[in-house]
Amino acid sequence: MSSSAFGAGGLPTGTVVLTLVAAALHATWNAMAHGVSDRLVGFALIGVSYTVISGLAVLLLGSPPAGAWPFVLASAALHVVYTLLLWSSYELGDFSQTYPVARGVAPWAVAVIEVALGRHLPVLQLTGIVVISAGLLALALGGGRATWPALTVAGATGLAIAGYTVIDAAAVSAVPVPVYAAWMFLLQGPVLPAIALLRRGRALRGLRRSSLAVGLGGGLVSLLAYGLVLVAQTSGATAAVAALRETSVVFAAAIGAVFFKESLGVTRVVAAGIVAAGIVLVSL
Template sequence: MPAIALALPSGGSSAAVPVAVLVAAVLHAVWNGLAHRIQDKLVGFALINLAYTACAVVLVALNPLPAAAAWPYLLASVVMQVVSQLLLLRAYQLGDFGQMYPIARGSAPLLVAVLSVTVLGQGLGGGELLGVLVISCGLIGLAFAKGIPGRAQLPALGAAAGTGVMIASYTVLDGSGVRQAGTVGGYVAWLFLLQGPSLALIAWIRRGRGLFVGVGPVVPVGIAGGVLSLTAYGLVVWAQSRGSLAAVAALRETSIVIAALIATMVFRERLGRLRMTASATVLAGIAVLELARP
């Protein structure tokens, strides 16, 4: 993300890296909050995607083209990213922000750990296993925060969990694809450029000309969400190039707790002690899991 990273400190300051990641965590939670705030979620996600598509056009012009070997990974990741957004959109339509966001975000590191054992054949150390168990406990607490889920809650929980599956899938794909690309900035720029129009096109197919009727008041919110999303990703990439990848990944998940605060203060959702404790438990488990990796 050279276009974004150029505005950041160029030195290897130990303080700059965690500050950048914390800012990225805040921005990630905020743009998700903005998406949830727009009453028509389909319109909100379409606007957000169009906004960062416009930004991606600039980034594509400023970065080299990824190597040919990276394109199968990149295209598969685009599909996963679009499906992830559609599932997250559905989760926000059906459930509370304070419950859906932690389940979607927190389940991804857990699933990545499971995939590393079942698919890649990599064993889990004691610290990693502890992290998996702690995350599992936190997710169970979030899922049962309102008691045993009835049929009415299952679609929302399923959409949030499905989002986590997609996040875990494209995380594995991008981890391989970036190594083949020869350019982090070019890979990410094309990822956003291809992903954004895809979701906007799906929204157009669903609604046609009526998609953006009367949406003038929420256009600034959608644009802000798209810019924040792309900026958050740029900050994380910059931090990963200068700090410990495991520490950056763990610190980034503070967005879960930030999202819980947004849900309480902005959306007036009653999180209660159980949901707050469960969110903090997921965060703690992610930190243990990431920091325990070699």
């Protein structure tokens, strides 16, 4: 991707655009999963999409290099943990509150990991971390049915996001993105469908076509969103891409208000703005 005068942290314009599109798609598939009345079933259907699409992909693409397997396995495991935590947070609180917390925690966690790995973090990025933290506190004190257990689980979800973000960024520098993504999604895909089968059993036969369409469609959107993020991460700017991706909190707040009729309120609007401002600072 060619460089341009426009771009966060010196990122090429193409990388910025890809990441912002991925952010919008990511908020969309999370909203689709949240919109299914039985959210376990929603995530299970997304897992079915992962399994079918990535299963076909690996038949065409083959296996990754031997040295890539630790990254593939670790990322798939963290994605499963992330999905389970995300599902739990949606059961405990409002989408427009728990989602911004989960996505807001991830950028500063990635930044901390980057520093621990010996990479320099500019002052603006440190400032952004403080601003994001302030926004998260405001979100926690805002309206909605989210409780401290919901916010805690959402925060843990953000840590899982940070973990697989760093792993994936290291992997795509050496492994073709399509091959890596196909195997990573194939390995994680069957887990939630298996859990749903054990917990729901025969009740799954009575699924409405609308739920099937939303769940399977959410899986397709999710695959596309994360594929774009992986391509963006080949730029090498892990923290900046992670921060830009979390602009999805803005899309999520709008989706929650428009489609789920969740109250925003002044506190939430201001808090979402603070988190978004912090994300911009982290990406500079």
